[in-house]
Amino acid sequence: MNQSHAATDDPIGVAVVGAGYWGPNLVRNFQTSVEFRQHWLCDLDVRRAERVLGDYSTVRATDDLGTVLADEAVQAVAIATPADTHLTVAMAALRAGKHVLVEKPLAASAEQGRALVAEAERRGLSLMCDHTYCYTPAVLRIRDLLHNGELGELQYLDSVRINLGLVQRDIDVMWDLAPHDLSVLDFVLPPGVAPVAVAAHGADRIGAGRACVAYLTLHLNTGAIAHIHVNWLSPVKVRTMIIGGSKRTLLWDDLNPSQRLSIFDRGVDVAATEELGDEQRREALVSYRSGDMVAPALPEREALRTMVEEYARAIRTGTPALTDGRSGLRVLATLEAATRSLADRGRLVEITDWTTS
Incomplete structure (x- = not known):
């Protein structure tokens, strides 16, 4: 059954799949949203699901995904399972006619991500990636400032995400931390501005078998660059x-x-003049601007609450979510290009799947 959008203002029936680390956060936000009515929490460990539900007596726990997908009251599914299961679970939900929200990453590879995007578009269903950072008040404000031109044309972006972190067994530091920065970059860039290539350098000085420190430099189609340190x-x-x-x-x-x-009215201005002589020359005149700093007030609001509202808006209107499946695919494609660059000692690698539409 194709449910391309919700035809009424009735709450959207939703089920959460996965009761581990992230699932309980989704359960809590769906339960408090007037846009949704949660019917199921599905997990291979049904006792864990029951513990998560606690007093949510109207929500049923199960370890059978088929039961959830067969329930006609369920119009939407939110997936919070390990990344290597995203393709299987999300594809099953889409084929059952359900709108799908997937915890990051969208899938385990760009190829899998393309398959999910194609299936959702073919069926007219919403596919959304839970890039939670994008829904924080700070990032929403950054997006507005870049899109409305208050910062001017983007010249550079420099991001630092470092800590004494848990060394992962199956992924390197790029795949662990950089998805946050790449999803924010994708979210805030003005229309028509996009990365076209990436160069990545990394090091493993503790013998972990994978990069523990990495630097990504993304070249944008405008000539600007973005740099990410993880x-x-x-x-x-x-x-x-x-x-x-x-x-x-x-x-x-x-x-x-x-x-x-913090927004600084400080920077470098370059004025170009033409002087005529034996031949025309352009001389760059550099001046330095030192104005005020403004710290805009931001509302205190949980990012997941805003994300859930965006999921409902996308379902009801049939229009793409701000972090739709294609945004998740762009992050995966960039990570895969960075991985190829890292293996080839920082060679500049073209990024596919990143469009400026």
Whole structure:
């Protein structure tokens, strides 16, 4: 049954698949949303699902995905299972006619991501990736500032995400930490601006068998660059992003709750003049601008709550979510290109699947 959009204002029937680390957060937000009515929590460990539900007596627990997908009251599914199961679970849900929300990453590879995007588009269903950072008040404001031109034309973006982290057994530091920064980059870039290639450098100085420190440099189609530093070995935790525009520069410090955003009216201006002589020459005149710093007030709101509302909007209107399946695919394609670059000592690798539409 194709349910391309919700025809009424009735709550959308939803089921959560996965009761591990992230699933309980989804359950809590669906339960408090007026847009949804949760019917199921599905997990291979049904006792764990029952413990998560606790007092949510109207929600049933099961270990049978088929039962969930056969329930006509369920119009939408939210998947919070390990990444290597995303293709199987999400594809089954789409083929059952359900709208799908998938915890990041969208799938285990770009090839799998393409299959999910194609299936959702063929059936007219919403496919959304839970890039939670994109729905924080700070990132939503950054997106507005870049899209409405208040920062001017993007010149550079520099992101640092470092900490003394848990060294993963199955993925390197790029696949562990960089998806956050890449999803934010995809979210905030103005229309028509997109990365076209990436060069990645990394190191494993502790013998972990995979890169524990990495640097990604993305080349944009406008000539601007974006740089991402991810690191498991830093004794200090840093979560900052600097976005330089032709008009203003923005600093996002996610670990500073009292001043997450700072906007500086400071920078470099270059004026070009033409002097006529034996031949025409252009001389660059550099001047430095030193204006005020503004720290805009941001609302305190849980990002997942906003994400859930966006999922409902996409389902009801039949229009793509702000972080739709294609955004998840673009992140996967960039990570795969970065992996090829890392293996080839930082060679610049073209990024596929990143469109400017």
